[in-house]
Amino acid sequence: MKLHLRVWRQASRQSEGSFVTYEADGLTPNMSFLEMLDVVNDRLTKEGQEPIAFEHDCREGICGSCAMAINGEPHGPNAGATTCQVYLRSFQDGQTLTVEPWRAKAFPVIKDLVADRSAFDRIIQSGGFVSVGTGQATDANAIPIGKGIAEKAFDAAHCIGCGACVAACRNSSAMLFVAAKVSHLGLLPQGQTERKQRVQKMVAAMDAEGFGNCSNQYACEAVCPKQISVEMIARMNRDYASAVVDQI
Amino acid sequence: MKLDARIPAGPLAEKWTRFKANVRLVSPANKRKYEVIVVGTGLAGASAAASLAELGYQVKSFCFQDSPRRAHSIAAQGGINAAKNYQNDGDSVRRLFQDTIKGGDFRSREANVHRLAEVSVNIIDQCVAQGVPFAREYGGMLANRSFGGAQVSRTFYARGATGQQLLLGAYQALSRQIGLGKVTMMPRHEMLDLVVEEGQAKGIVTRHLVTGELKTHAADAVLLCTGGYGNAYYLSTYARGSNVTATWRAHRRGALFSNPCFTQIHPTCIPVTGEYQSKLTLMSESLRNDGRCWVPKAKGEQRAAVQIPEGERDYFLERLYPSYGNLAPRDIASRAAKRVCDEGRGVGPTGLGVYLDFSEAIGRLGESTVRERYANLFAMYHEITGESAYESPMRIFPAVHYTMGGLWVDYHLMSNVPGLFVLGEANFSDHGANRLGASALMQGLADGYFVLPYTIGDYLSQQKPRGEKTDGPAFQEAMGATQARTKKLLGVNGRKPVSEFHRKLGKTLWDTCGMSRTKKGLEEGLAILGGLREEFWKDVKVPGSGADLNQSLEKAGRVADFLELGELMCRDALEREESCGCHFREEHQTSEGECARKDAEHSYVSAWEFKGEGKPEVRHTEPLSFEELALATRSYK
Numbered sequence: 001m002k003l004h005l006r007v008w009r010q011a012s013r014q015s016e017g018s019f020v021t022y023e024a025d026g027l028t029p030n031m032s033f034l035e036m037l038d039v040v041n042d043r044l045t046k047e048g049q050e051p052i053a054f055e056h057d058c059r060e061g062i063c064g065s066c067a068m069a070i071n072g073e074p075h076g077p078n079a080g081a082t083t084c085q086v087y088l089r090s091f092q093d094g095q096t097l098t099v100e101p102w103r104a105k106a107f108p109v110i111k112d113l114v115a116d117r118s119a120f121d122r123i124i125q126s127g128g129f130v131s132v133g134t135g136q137a138t139d140a141n142a143i144p145i146g147k148g149i150a151e152k153a154f155d156a157a158h159c160i161g162c163g164a165c166v167a168a169c170r171n172s173s174a175m176l177f178v179a180a181k182v183s184h185l186g187l188l189p190q191g192q193t194e195r196k197q198r199v200q201k202m203v204a205a206m207d208a209e210g211f212g213n214c215s216n217q218y219a220c221e222a223v224c225p226k227q228i229s230v231e232m233i234a235r236m237n238r239d240y241a242s243a244v245v246d247q248i
Numbered sequence: 249m250k251l252d253a254r255i256p257a258g259p260l261a262e263k264w265t266r267f268k269a270n271v272r273l274v275s276p277a278n279k280r281k282y283e284v285i286v287v288g289t290g291l292a293g294a295s296a297a298a299s300l301a302e303l304g305y306q307v308k309s310f311c312f313q314d315s316p317r318r319a320h321s322i323a324a325q326g327g328i329n330a331a332k333n334y335q336n337d338g339d340s341v342r343r344l345f346q347d348t349i350k351g352g353d354f355r356s357r358e359a360n361v362h363r364l365a366e367v368s369v370n371i372i373d374q375c376v377a378q379g380v381p382f383a384r385e386y387g388g389m390l391a392n393r394s395f396g397g398a399q400v401s402r403t404f405y406a407r408g409a410t411g412q413q414l415l416l417g418a419y420q421a422l423s424r425q426i427g428l429g430k431v432t433m434m435p436r437h438e439m440l441d442l443v444v445e446e447g448q449a450k451g452i453v454t455r456h457l458v459t460g461e462l463k464t465h466a467a468d469a470v471l472l473c474t475g476g477y478g479n480a481y482y483l484s485t486y487a488r489g490s491n492v493t494a495t496w497r498a499h500r501r502g503a504l505f506s507n508p509c510f511t512q513i514h515p516t517c518i519p520v521t522g523e524y525q526s527k528l529t530l531m532s533e534s535l536r537n538d539g540r541c542w543v544p545k546a547k548g549e550q551r552a553a554v555q556i557p558e559g560e561r562d563y564f565l566e567r568l569y570p571s572y573g574n575l576a577p578r579d580i581a582s583r584a585a586k587r588v589c590d591e592g593r594g595v596g597p598t599g600l601g602v603y604l605d606f607s608e609a610i611g612r613l614g615e616s617t618v619r620e621r622y623a624n625l626f627a628m629y630h631e632i633t634g635e636s637a638y639e640s641p642m643r644i645f646p647a648v649h650y651t652m653g654g655l656w657v658d659y660h661l662m663s664n665v666p667g668l669f670v671l672g673e674a675n676f677s678d679h680g681a682n683r684l685g686a687s688a689l690m691q692g693l694a695d696g697y698f699v700l701p702y703t704i705g706d707y708l709s710q711q712k713p714r715g716e717k718t719d720g721p722a723f724q725e726a727m728g729a730t731q732a733r734t735k736k737l738l739g740v741n742g743r744k745p746v747s748e749f750h751r752k753l754g755k756t757l758w759d760t761c762g763m764s765r766t767k768k769g770l771e772e773g774l775a776i777l778g779g780l781r782e783e784f785w786k787d788v789k790v791p792g793s794g795a796d797l798n799q800s801l802e803k804a805g806r807v808a809d810f811l812e813l814g815e816l817m818c819r820d821a822l823e824r825e826e827s828c829g830c831h832f833r834e835e836h837q838t839s840e841g842e843c844a845r846k847d848a849e850h851s852y853v854s855a856w857e858f859k860g861e862g863k864p865e866v867r868h869t870e871p872l873s874f875e876e877l878a879l880a881t882r883s884y885k
Contacts, residue, residue, distance in 0.1 A: 011796075012796060028522060028524075030521050030522060031522070031524055032526070034526065035524050035525065035526050038524070038526055038747070039524060041745075042745045042747055042748075044791075045745040045789055045791055045800060046743065046744075046745060046789065048789075048791060049791065050791050050792045050800075051791065051799065051800060053797055053799055055314065056488060057313060057318055057320070057487040057488055057489045058318075058320060058322065058323045058487040058488075059487070059488060059526065059527040059529075060323055060527070060529050060530075060628065061628065061631075062322050062323050062409065062412055063313075063318045063320070063322050063323065063487060064315075064317070064318060065313065065314070065318055078631070080627070081631055085628075085631045085632075087631070087632070087634075089634060110458055110797060111458075111796065111797045114797065116314070117314060117315065118314065118315065118435065120315070121315050121316070121317070121423065121426075121433075121435075124317075124419070124420060124423045125423045125424070125426050125427035126427060127427075128420060128423065129378070129420035129421060129423055129424045130377065130378050130379045130420070131424060132374075132377045132378060132421075133299075133302045134295070134298070134299040134302055134374060134421070134697045134698070134701065135370075135374075135697075135698075136377065137370070137373035137374045137376065137377035138373065138377070139373055140332070140372045140373045140375075140376040140382075140390055141332075141334060141389050141390055143376060143377075144387065144388030144389060145384055145388050146384070146386075146388050147384045147385065147386050147388070150381050150382070150383065150384040151381075153379070153381040154381040154406055154407060154413070157379075157380075157381050157406075157413060157416065158409060158412070160412075161315065161317055184379065184381070185379050188379050188381070190376070190377055190378070190379045191379055
């Protein structure tokens with residue numbers, strides 16, 4: 001199997017980037033997309049060229065490191081999967097693939113396919129937690145939580161912080177990411193005390209990082225590897241409105 | 249060298265309580281004068297950094313990933329053990345302690361393991377308070393499942409992503425402290441050396457992975473929470489970035505490395521499919537609650553799994569270990585799978601695979617219940633193999649998953665280098681020769697939330713805060729050594745990419761120091777590795793410079809350390825002339841092919857001392873004494 005690659009190469013944050021074409025040959029359909037990049041990189045190394053920089057770590061769809069768009073689609077063609085979970089059987093022999101980093105003002109490109117997503121960490125630091133110190137907990141079963149609520153909270157908490165939602169959005173909005181954390185903690189009894197401050201702080205931090213607003217296109221939901229629902233955004237908007245009204 | 253584990257006096261069940269009552273403290277007003285470096289942000293590192301900052305210490309936290317949330321604890325699937333006995337099925341601290349000692353084949357320290365079992369209950373409380381969405385029953389109470397090596401249900405879980413949820417809990421606690429300015433977070437920083445000043449750990453050298461800047465950082469104590477070294481095998485269930493560099497560099501600075509040959513091979517992973525493969529994917533042990541392992545009774549069976557009649561199937565774990573069945577511990581289950589494949593009864597294109605079959609569970613519970621329990625694992629299996637495990641059995645095979653070995657630590661989790669503490673998978677302390685499922689998460693969080701915050705005070709209370717100055721000779725020497733090494737890696741300018749050396753190292757270790765080991769094999773392995781290390785320094789090709797993001801350089805440094813470690817793993821396996829847990833020396837087995845332990849000669853923890861470049865390492869031992877549990881032959885039959 002053979003693929004033609006057009007890969008974004010950019011030396012550093014300051015420099016201009018461009019697409020460079022590579023031929024990938026001798027592939028098999030059971031290879032993962034990232035394994036194909038490994039093969040290309042080993043060849044480039046042997047030829048004395050610098051390999052393509054890309055982020056990856058767990059290679060099983062949970063760490064959220066891998067972050068690239070394949071033919072314009074964040075994480076490639078498979079629904080509910082990260083880039084590392086894309087296998088070459090998803091492509092045709094001889095196909096041309098354009099591979100790019102996330103494109104968003106709040107995610108500046110550092111090198112090649114590597115973007116800086118530290119804005120997400122700063123949003124969590126602004127309030128994406130329950131303020132409980134080590135040793136302050138009561139017995140775990142002292143807080144009964146209905147199975148349905150626990151499942152919904154898990155659906156929200158399953159976000160891997162990859163940033164595909166931002167990359168897919170025409171406004172580079174981080175609403176799905178922020179709403180997932182607001183919903184996870186806001187659904188649970190443990191998160192109630194800080195519920196209103198939390199949503200306000202996190203939305204303020206999101207705005208300060210330069211992410212755009214939501215205009216209800218739902219592209220984020222479509223590309224989310226954990227298939228997090230835009231219902232989370234509705235819940236966040238409700239919490240935010242109620243928090244603001246409380247202050248009047 | 250005399251190794252003093254500093255185990256408190258008194259009856260086993262009271263040791264930790266007594267320790268806490270008598271430990272020296274640092275007053276609240278003085279805590280802020282002490283700096284603590286925490287390397288790694290997995291369960292152990294994030295929980296320790298957050299807890300220490302809450303106490304008032306000044307914390308600097310480092311990780312090589314772009315965000316602390318990406319540490320590989322995130323990938324743990326199945327669950328976390330705790331002796332809560334919410335199921336009323338006879339669990340207790342005592343029983344979790346016993347199961348862990350037995351599971352580790354009597355090669356761990358009783359006092360450490362008992363403490364782990366004691367604090368396990370606090371972990372669940374803490375995580376729930378943070379908002380970790382554990383699975384629940386309809387009445388709102390916490391649900392449990394069973395894991396290998398236990399006859400009770402004590403495993404708490406969040407679908408098949410328990411590690412993710414626990415890590416996000418710790419990450420959020422850490423993020424809160426970062427937001428409050430109590431933790432300085434330095435992502436994309438890799439630790440490349442330890443600074444030992446007048447015999448004490450006082451700092452580290454890091455490389456900023458984007459700018460390439462090398463920098464020294466000073467502190468009053470250094471915590472290594474940097475995980476395991478299973479990536480030495482190249483193919484493993486570890487993240488691609490997981491590496492031994494932090495602990496290996498500390499080892500070269502004097503910290504003893506214990507039991508390096510104790511590596512866990514997990515029975516249920518997706519089999520290897522080709523040469524290019526970069527990673528093996530685990531299928532959680534929780535699947536063995538409902539999945540049944542089998543191979544055809546006949547050699548060379550060609551029919552598809554579903555066409556093989558019941559009577560022609562060998563449910564080998566149920567046959568060999570009837571009282572634990574499919575929930576036999578990992579080392580035992582892996583060896584059994586290897587044995588049936590060696591007999592020519594393995595399945596799949598390579599013959600290196602066994603079936604994990606859910607048809608009985610789907611018949612008993614209905615597909616929707618099975619889906620609810622394992623949907624994400626079945627989806628992962630489908631993505632990788634293109635096959636549906638609802639329709640035909642999964643094919644699985646053992647793969648490297650965890651390392652029980654690590655830096656030697658005492659009861660305080662301090663290494664033999666004063667001021668250097670080691671937490672989580674990076675230390676050797678709690679799992680002996682085999683770790684039980686769902687106990688890694690428990691240990692990481694126990695160390696970080698509930699053990700280290702007590703023990704570090706005992707050390708710091710005896711130290712004067714040293715301040716942030718990094719101009720002393722120890723710092724300059726470590727900095728110089730790191731600069732020289734980086735230059736050397738870039739300067740070899742050979743022909744082969746790093747991955748070629750890593751693959752060969754991995755294959756050698758898998759063949760000689762894997763599921764089954766022999767004297768002859770290990771000696772051959774050592775000879776190959778010696779040559780490979782030499783070749784690496786003559787022929788590796790590291791393109792680019794040290795002054796920006798250079799992933800080839802990162803990999804080269806890590807593989808260079810793995811090459812040195814690989815030799816130590818083989819030597820440790822060679823000198824442990826017995827079989828125990830994961831360490832199966834073919835020369836030492838029972839007539840039934842089980843481990844034959846040699847307690848009189850080998851009931852010890854090995855602790856290797858680095859003696860300088862090119863010199864053989866020296867092995868010390870810490871004898872293990874079992875006061876509470878009688879040394880018994882481990883049986884799961």
